[in-house]
Amino acid sequence: MIAEVIVDIAAYPIDKPFDYVVPKEMEDIVEPGVRVKVPFGNRKLLGFITEIKDESDLNIVKLKQIEEILDITPVLTKEMLEMADWMKNHVLCFEIDALFAMLPSALKAKYERVIRLKDRSRLVDSEAQALFEKREAIPLHDVTSMKLLSILKKYSEEGIIEVETIVKQKTSVKKERILTIQSETEISKLLSLLSPQAKKQKELMDWMIGHAGEILSAKYVLESTGVQPAVLNAVIEKGAAITSMEEVYRDPNIVDLGDHSVPFQVTEEQAKVMDALMKEKDQPATFLLHGVTGSGKTEIYLQMIQDVISRGKEAIVLVPEISLTPQMNSRFKSRFGDLVAVMHSGLSAGEKYDEWRKIQRGEVKVVVGARSAIFAPFTNLGVIILDEEHESTYKQDDTPRYHARDIAIWRSQYYSCPVILGSATPSLESYARASKGVYRLLTMKERANHHPLPAVHVVDMRDELKNGNRSMFSVDLADAVRKRLERKEQIVLFLNKRGYSSFVLCRDCGTTVQCPNCDISLTYHRASEVLRCHYCGHEEHVPTNCPECSSEHIRFFGTGTQKVEEEVSKLFPGARVLRMDVDTTRQKGAHEAILKDFGDGKADILLGTQMIAKGLDFPNITLVGVLTADTTLNLSDFRAAEKTFQLLTQVSGRAGRHDKPGEVFIQTYSPEHYAIQHAKNHSYEPFYRQEMMARKQYEYPPFYYLTLIQFSHEDLMKVSEYAGKTVEWLRQRLSDQSAVIGPTAAAISRVNNRYRYQCLIKYKKEIGLTETLQQLIKMYRTEWLKTGLYMTIDMDPSTIM
DNA sequence: AGCACGCCGACT
DNA sequence: GTCGGCGTGCTC
Numbered sequence: 001m002i003a004e005v006i007v008d009i010a011a012y013p014i015d016k017p018f019d020y021v022v023p024k025e026m027e028d029i030v031e032p033g034v035r036v037k038v039p040f041g042n043r044k045l046l047g048f049i050t051e052i053k054d055e056s057d058l059n060i061v062k063l064k065q066i067e068e069i070l071d072i073t074p075v076l077t078k079e080m081l082e083m084a085d086w087m088k089n090h091v092l093c094f095e096i097d098a099l100f101a102m103l104p105s106a107l108k109a110k111y112e113r114v115i116r117l118k119d120r121s122r123l124v125d126s127e128a129q130a131l132f133e134k135r136e137a138i139p140l141h142d143v144t145s146m147k148l149l150s151i152l153k154k155y156s157e158e159g160i161i162e163v164e165t166i167v168k169q170k171t172s173v174k175k176e177r178i179l180t181i182q183s184e185t186e187i188s189k190l191l192s193l194l195s196p197q198a199k200k201q202k203e204l205m206d207w208m209i210g211h212a213g214e215i216l217s218a219k220y221v222l223e224s225t226g227v228q229p230a231v232l233n234a235v236i237e238k239g240a241a242i243t244s245m246e247e248v249y250r251d252p253n254i255v256d257l258g259d260h261s262v263p264f265q266v267t268e269e270q271a272k273v274m275d276a277l278m279k280e281k282d283q284p285a286t287f288l289l290h291g292v293t294g295s296g297k298t299e300i301y302l303q304m305i306q307d308v309i310s311r312g313k314e315a316i317v318l319v320p321e322i323s324l325t326p327q328m329n330s331r332f333k334s335r336f337g338d339l340v341a342v343m344h345s346g347l348s349a350g351e352k353y354d355e356w357r358k359i360q361r362g363e364v365k366v367v368v369g370a371r372s373a374i375f376a377p378f379t380n381l382g383v384i385i386l387d388e389e390h391e392s393t394y395k396q397d398d399t400p401r402y403h404a405r406d407i408a409i410w411r412s413q414y415y416s417c418p419v420i421l422g423s424a425t426p427s428l429e430s431y432a433r434a435s436k437g438v439y440r441l442l443t444m445k446e447r448a449n450h451h452p453l454p455a456v457h458v459v460d461m462r463d464e465l466k467n468g469n470r471s472m473f474s475v476d477l478a479d480a481v482r483k484r485l486e487r488k489e490q491i492v493l494f495l496n497k498r499g500y501s502s503f504v505l506c507r508d509c510g511t512t513v514q515c516p517n518c519d520i521s522l523t524y525h526r527a528s529e530v531l532r533c534h535y536c537g538h539e540e541h542v543p544t545n546c547p548e549c550s551s552e553h554i555r556f557f558g559t560g561t562q563k564v565e566e567e568v569s570k571l572f573p574g575a576r577v578l579r580m581d582v583d584t585t586r587q588k589g590a591h592e593a594i595l596k597d598f599g600d601g602k603a604d605i606l607l608g609t610q611m612i613a614k615g616l617d618f619p620n621i622t623l624v625g626v627l628t629a630d631t632t633l634n635l636s637d638f639r640a641a642e643k644t645f646q647l648l649t650q651v652s653g654r655a656g657r658h659d660k661p662g663e664v665f666i667q668t669y670s671p672e673h674y675a676i677q678h679a680k681n682h683s684y685e686p687f688y689r690q691e692m693m694a695r696k697q698y699e700y701p702p703f704y705y706l707t708l709i710q711f712s713h714e715d716l717m718k719v720s721e722y723a724g725k726t727v728e729w730l731r732q733r734l735s736d737q738s739a740v741i742g743p744t745a746a747a748i749s750r751v752n753n754r755y756r757y758q759c760l761i762k763y764k765k766e767i768g769l770t771e772t773l774q775q776l777i778k779m780y781r782t783e784w785l786k787t788g789l790y791m792t793i794d795m796d797p798s799t800i801m
Numbered sequence: 802a803g804c805a806c807g808c809c810g811a812c813t
Numbered sequence: 814g815t816c817g818g819c820g821t822g823c824t825c
Contacts, residue, residue: 005825011802018825041824042804056825063825786820 001027002056003066005047007040008109010094010399012781018047019056021065030066032081033074035107037067037167044165046070046109048099050081070169075107075360077377079414086410089770092777092793093400101400102375106171106353113140114164115152122160125151137164171349173357176248177218179241184212187240194238200231201238208240218243249354264299269444273300276442277418281307281382284413288389288434289422291444292453292682293653297422298328299448301385302335304420309339309365313382313417317368318404320391320614321345326592327617328387332368343369343376346588371396374404374411381415384408388614389421389430390646395798403796405430424653424684425646428695431688432702447657454624454655454662456680460671472567477625477665485575485604489622489660493568493607494651495561496631504531506546507553513543519750524560536752561607564627568605580608613650619658624651629668629676636747637799638700641675645687648679699739699762707761707773708797710746712754712790720745722789723757726776730761733772738763747801754790760800 004017020038022030030036030049038047044067056063076084076099084098091098100108116137123129127148131138140163143149155161181187191205207225222232236243266274277287277300291297305315319328321344332340341355341364358364360377367376371394374384386394386408394404405421412419421430421439434441447453459474469475484491503521504513512521515533522531524542532539546554561581568577580594591611598606599618606612626648633644648666656662668676678687696703709726713719723743730740742759749756763769773793780791 002825007824009802009824013822014802014824020825038825043824058825 001030002053002063003030003036003049004051004053005036005038005066006050006095006099007038007045007047008096009040009045010096012778015088015094015096017050019058019063021060021063022052023065026066026069029069029072031074032078033076034072035070035075037070039064039067044111044167046167048076048096068167070167075103077379079379079411080375080377082414083407083410087400087402087407090406091399091401091795092770092773097400101372101396101402102377104349104353104356106169106349106356108170110168110170112166112168114138114166115140115143115156116162116164117160118162119160122158123155128152128155171353173247174250174350174354175245178244178246179216179218179221179236180244181208181211181214181216181241182239184209187212190238190240198234200227201235203227204231204235205240208235217248249358250348250351264296264448266299266303267296267446267448269446270296270300270448273442273444274303276440277304277420278307280418280440282416283418284416286409286412286419286421286433286439287442288426288430288439289420289442289444290426290431290434290684291422291424291442292447293424293650294447294449294451294453294657295424295444296448297387297424297444298331301387301420301422302331304383304385305336305366308382309336311382313365313380314378315366315383315385316373316376316378316381316408317366317385317387318373318394318408319368319370319387320393321370326595329368332366336366339365341367341369341376343367343373345370346591371404374407381411381417383418383420384412385420385422387422389423390425390427390642392643392798395796397798399792401794401796406796425649426684428642428688428691429702432692449658451656451658452661453682454652454664456652456664456666456682458671458676458680459665459667461667461669471571472564472627472667473571473625474665474667477667478571480623480663480665481572481575481605481625484623485572487622488604490598490601490603490618490620491605491623491625492612492616492621492651492654493564493605493625493627494612495564495607495609495627496629496647504542504554506549506551507555508551509546509549511546511548513540513547517751517753518748520748535748561609564607568607572605575605576603577605577607578603580606580612582609585611610647613647613654616654617657619660621655621657622660622662624655624662624664626651626664626666626668629666630670633668633670633673633675635801637801638695638698639799641673641691641694644673645675645679645691648676649682649684652679652682704762704764705766706797706800707763707769708758708794708800709761709776710756710758710792710794711743712751712756713788714754715788716755718787718789719755719757722784722787722791723759726791727759729776730759730772734761734763734766734769738766738769758800 001022003020003022005020006017007014030052032049032051034049036047036049037044080102084095087093087098088095114137117132123132128151143152152161156163187205187209191202194202204225204227218232222229273289289297289300301317308315317332329342341358343352343355356377359367367373386405389405396402408419430439433439457476459476461474464474481491504524513531514520515522515536515538517538518533518535520533520535522533525532529542530539531542543554545552561579565577565579568575578594578598584594585591597603601620629644629648632647633640652664655664666676666680670676674687674690695701711719711723720743727740727743734740739762740759741762743757746756746758777793784791
């Protein structure tokens with residue numbers, strides 16, 4: 001019996017199945033999808049069996065044997081193996097990268113090199129003797145002395161010791177000691193034998209009598225009685241309880257926001273949507289659910305899932321980043337209880353692994369999670385939902401560069417189940433597909449509770465400046481804030497911070513302090529009083545004089561949330577402010593805590609960045625202020641207008657969701673821009689039409705597909721040379737239907753002392769593109785890589801900056 | 802990717 | 814004479 005194995009090395013010549021002989025005793029256990037430990041060259045590697053066959057094309061005597069099987073049941077399903085095969089061509093990644101993307105990181109291998117003693121009698125060196133005094137094997141990592149290392153090297157050649165690779169799983173199953181308490185009569189008997197000095201043991205046994213026959217965790221017993229572990233061990237030793245180790249799940253403890261969700265009475269619009277969904281509930285159809293903020297998309301999801309579960313099937317719900325939307329999370333938990341697993345970046349590797357196993361074992365029916373949850377190992381999917389489908393976080397920005405939407409559609413075809421893409425502001429791509437009938441368009445124009453959408457005011461900050469207001473609050477917004485503070489209503493202030501963090505600027509010569517390794521300004525971090533580069537991590541102290549002109553007029557500039565917070569407390573003394581940004585949410589559970597405090601009315605103002613734009617739903621929010629709408633607008637990216645529109649619409653939707661009417665102020669330096677004007681009017685369709693015209697004119701998606709190829713090299717001449725060479729090479733091979741743009745220097749032209757260039761392929765239909773690009777990769781891997789050039793290909797870039 | 806094999810310069 | 818530099822080639 002022969003097994004085809006994909007091994008744990010992401011490199012061009014290794015990216016194919018290798019044949020191994022299956023030892024007789026393993027024949028019953030091996031099957032595609034199990035992880036194995038295999039010899040590879042002179043080392044040991046983890047690998048995945050992808051196929052079992054009777055014969056190999058290679059000479060059987062050359063084949064090595066599988067050394068160990070790491071799973072009793074396969075970790076990869078047949079579906080995943082098929083999906084990996086499709087994925088590697090679709091996103092141009094190595095098969096092993098695709099496979100690992102589908103599994104929790106806990107199942108990756110941890111490699112450890114160990115020196116094992118073979119022949120103690122020939123161990124003559126005293127240092128080496130000391131090393132192996134008590135042990136037969138020691139981790140190679142522990143040997144740091146160069147002298148000892150060279151002695152060991154000699155021993156290894158003489159066969160006295162042997163270097164061995166240990167393949168370990170990163171995180172394992174958590175086990176807990178479980179006690180089965182004996183019967184009352186049994187314990188009483190033991191009590192009578194107890195020495196009178198053993199007061200603590202008596203105390204514990206007395207407690208146990210009250211819990212006779214129960215099965216409890218050792219941890220629980222210790223906590224309830226307060227005795228020392230040694231006392232418990234003594235009592236167990238005497239036979240008062242039987243112990244065993246049992247597998248337990250780590251508890252990612254979800255904050256219950258007290259939002260006990262019951263199915264709502266659906267509105268007429270919702271009922272129509274449900275009807276349409278039900279008609280094709282076992283078709284591999286993709287629906288685009290376009291519903292204004294507050295129209296009750298979540299309720300649609302919940303009822304759809306309810307139906308799916310009742311038919312014995314499973315559901316995947318993707319949210320942009322679950323730890324950012326605890327309200328959604330809590331709503332699913334309260335509706336479906338233990339049938340829900342959560343998967344998000346806030347969980348530890350162990351917690352993720354446990355949630356994954358719950359899914360694999362069929363103990364849960366619903367998974368709510370971020371991007372990677374799209375690979376949840378369900379085997380009978382009934383629906384896949386992508387909430388806020390326009391979010392760019394659904395696209396992975398490093399290998400494998402997949403888009404969760406594409407994976408969702410692939411899986412929906414495999415299981416013949418629907419995909420629901422939900423958004424108040426669909427991506428142009430999805431809306432265009434829906435318009436063409438590729439997706440089914442479902443629309444909800446009204447808020448479920450019939451409350452009107454908030455009134456949006458656009459404030460021209462140029463006028464403010466003219467009138468001598470240099471603060472970041474316009475007169476109108478400041479007035480509106482004061483009014484809410486008086487009325488004890490809540491306010492959300494949104495700072496559109498991307499690409500606009502604080503930097504240090506010299507007021508005399510205009511110099512900003514740059515990173516020495518990258519072509520970008522350093523960011524000022526108030527907490528640690530340092531300047532940091534977000535690309536390479538370089539750190540330096542804040543200078544007291546300008547590095548260029550030595551002027552003392554150098555200070556940090558820009559509008560970070562901290563700065564806004566200061567201004568708020570100056571402008572509105574007494575207002576209680578909660579700040580939510582990367583700094584205040586670094587700790588686990590901090591998001592939930594901040595939102596809970598705000599929901600409980602412990603603050604008047606919630607101040608934050610992107611992360612507060614979504615999912616907030618508190619009845620007392622009646623005012624939303626967008627301090628700077630322009631920052632995303634000015635990005636040199638073809639999606640800048642779309643992103644701005646989406647963001648403004650999302651934040652606006654936070655106001656007046658319940659009984660009290662809401663109001664929104666958008667401050668901007670370009671009030672006439674169509675993205676801002678359409679956001680003001682809550683009008684998606686007109687925005688869509690206008691943006692589509694721009695995309696058509698400039699030949700961008702959804703009219704053209706994009707492929708972005710990026711290059712980097714320490715030598716500026718080399719990058720530009722290879723980028724140019726690539727562009728030429730591609731132009732020769734691609735049809736005249738496609739355009740190759742570039743080469744151009746990247747927006748950030750240097751990162752970590754490597755110069756960056758890029759080129760862009762625009763195409764409508766290019767039949768041999770994948771093959772051509774694979775040839776390019778081959779050329780890069782075999783020839784260019786040696787010169788120090790790096791190249792990456794993104795088949796569907798979320799940004800071309 | 803990592804490691805062995807292999808052919809040329811500065812040291813005990 | 815040997816130790817070690819990293820070019821090249823292979824891994825079932």
